[in-house]
Amino acid sequence: MAENLKIKALGGAREVGRSGFLVSYSGEKYLFDYGLKINIDVIESLEYPERQFYPLPIRENVNGVILSHAHLDHSGLIPKLFDKDLFSYMHPATLDISKILWKDTIKIADLNKEKFPFPKENIRKADKYTFALGYDKEVQISDKTFIEFKDAGHILGSCLCYLSIDNKKILYTGDFKIEETNLHKGVDLRKLERNLNVLMIESTYGDREHPDRNKEEKRFVESCLDVVENGGNVVAPSFAVGRSQELAEILYRHKFPYPVYMDGMGKTVSNIFLNYPKSVKDFSMLKKSLKHTIMVESPRERNKVLKSPSVVITTAGMMQGGPVYYYLPEIYDNERNAVFLTGFQVEKTPGRQVLEKKEIFVDDQRLKLKADVKKFDFSAHAGKKDLFSMVKKSNPEHVVLVHGDSKVIDILKKDLEKEGFKVHAPYQGDVLTLK
Ligand SMILES: [Zn+2]
Numbered sequence: 231m232a233e234n235l236k237i238k239a240l241g242g243a244r245e246v247g248r249s250g251f252l253v254s255y256s257g258e259k260y261l262f263d264y265g266l267k268i269n270i271d272v273i274e275s276l277e278y279p280e281r282q283f284y285p286l287p288i289r290e291n292v293n294g295v296i297l298s299h300a301h302l303d304h305s306g307l308i309p310k311l312f313d314k315d316l317f318s319y320m321h322p323a324t325l326d327i328s329k330i331l332w333k334d335t336i337k338i339a340d341l342n343k344e345k346f347p348f349p350k351e352n353i354r355k356a357d358k359y360t361f362a363l364g365y366d367k368e369v370q371i372s373d374k375t376f377i378e379f380k381d382a383g384h385i386l387g388s389c390l391c392y393l394s395i396d397n398k399k400i401l402y403t404g405d406f407k408i409e410e411t412n413l414h415k416g417v418d419l420r421k422l423e424r425n426l427n428v429l430m431i432e433s434t435y436g437d438r439e440h441p442d443r444n445k446e447e448k449r450f451v452e453s454c455l456d457v458v459e460n461g462g463n464v465v466a467p468s469f470a471v472g473r474s475q476e477l478a479e480i481l482y483r484h485k486f487p488y489p490v491y492m493d494g495m496g497k498t499v500s501n502i503f504l505n506y507p508k509s510v511k512d513f514s515m516l517k518k519s520l521k522h523t524i525m526v527e528s529p530r531e532r533n534k535v536l537k538s539p540s541v542v543i544t545t546a547g548m549m550q551g552g553p554v555y556y557y558l559p560e561i562y563d564n565e566r567n568a569v570f571l572t573g574f575q576v577e578k579t580p581g582r583q584v585l586e587k588k589e590i591f592v593d594d595q596r597l598k599l600k601a602d603v604k605k606f607d608f609s610a611h612a613g614k615k616d617l618f619s620m621v622k623k624s625n626p627e628h629v630v631l632v633h634g635d636s637k638v639i640d641i642l643k644k645d646l647e648k649e650g651f652k653v654h655a656p657y658q659g660d661v662l663t664l665k
């Protein structure tokens with residue numbers, strides 16, 4: 231008698247953050263992602279260092295780990311698994327970027343005097359324990375199991391992860407985007423496998439669409455122009471992976487006539503992009519844009535950035551740390567300047583506070599921003615319509631909704647059920663048994 235397929239939600243169930251899903255079938259177990267939750271403010275994390283940072287621990291024997299992409303909410307705790315001699319599968323660019331993000335995680339934990347989430351030396355073990363796999367190549371990883379990655383269009387190296395155990399076909403989407411962006415072509419719908427057994431799909435924007443991207447780009451460039459032409463500076467807190475590079479390209483393509491600087495981890499990640507020409511939509515455009523952008527290489531150079539009107543693209547994207555804390559105290563008190571947020575601002579992050587209350591704490595001091603604050607939607611996630619396209623094209627027996635706020639997931643679940651799909655929305659710790 232055929233056994234049931236089981237999925238255990240270790241994290242990333244009805245939340246965005248610390249994704250971790252354990253799939254068991256036919257005597258084998260695979261883990262999709264093992265990330266950190268990054269939306270806790272510093273005070274809270276100091277008091278309760280392990281309260282809700284991590285996914286649930288893995289008690290079972292696992293055959294392998296499949297990492298969808300480098301973002302910390304998916305990759306953050308992977309090095310902990312190298313303790314257990316666990317072997318991981320990921321795109322080569324994911325390995326390169328993850329190593330940078332893992333080192334930074336340790337650095338931040340050190341600064342905040344928190345316990346390290348994994349021993350430092352585990353990052354060095356990553357090469358030994360990783361099988362790097364490119365797109366569109368099916369690989370056999372056990373007697374009965376195959377994996378294949380397809381371009382997920384979300385960030386450099388992001389994968390739709392196909393897993394077939396004993397002919398049960400599962401797709402774990404990780405984060406994905408179908409629509410093209412400046413940097414990536416997006417998911418190629420023609421390449422999707424049909425009639426899956428299980429589709430585990432992200433639900434971040436399961437209740438809404440994104441604004442028109444071209445219009446949003448124009449609004450960004452024009453807003454930057456308004457500020458600098460009035461003698462001000464724009465600080466654009468941006469994610470290191472993807473968003474920093476994309477903003478540089480947008481400003482370059484629009485022939486932005488003022489200096490554009492990049493500071494923080496975005497610089498390091500930009501160098502990785504240059505090693506993967508085939509994984510970028512228009513490599514020569516990206517290369518030119520990055521060359522045109524002035525990289526801030528030392529604290530001394532930072533002083534120059536704000537001496538005349540300019541735009542500075544800098545980490546962290548939700549303002550949880552990084553060089554944005556050099557720029558902010560310099561610009562906040564003048565209405566000629568601006569803070570332009572360019573990514574999703576998770577609840578309780580300083581970025582969200584800036585957006586909602588126009589205030590931020592720097593060294594325990596509350597700064598009330600006179601500088602203009604605007605938010606732009608350059609999302610690298612699928613909107614609602616594209617989530618539906620993914621479900622319809624894959625046409626699975628079971629849809630499992632992950633990586634979304636609980637309210638959003640309830641809405642998406644209802645709407646998919648109206649279309650006749652069998653939909654599951656597990657909570658943290660739940661084990662789904664799928665016939
Ligand atoms: Zn992501």
Ligand SMILES: [Zn+2]
Nearest residue numbers: 301303304405
């Ligand atoms: Zn994510």
